[in-house]
Amino acid sequence: MNRKFLARLTVLSLFLLGFNVSALYFLLAVLLLNTHHKEIFW
Numbered sequence: 001m002n003r004k005f006l007a008r009l010t011v012l013s014l015f016l017l018g019f020n021v022s023a024l025y026f027l028l029a030v031l032l033l034n035t036h037h038k039e040i041f042w
C-alpha cells in the first residue's frame with residue numbers, strides 16, 4: 001500500500017461521508033417541511 005493510494009482513499013471516503021451526511025440533513029429538512037409546512041407557511 002503506497003502513500004498516494006492511501007491519501008486518495010482517505011479523500012474519497014471523507015468526500016463520500018460528507019455527501020451522505022449532507023443528503024441525510026437534506027432528507028431531514030424535507031421531512032420537517034412536509035410535517036410542519038402549515039406552521040411555517042401560515
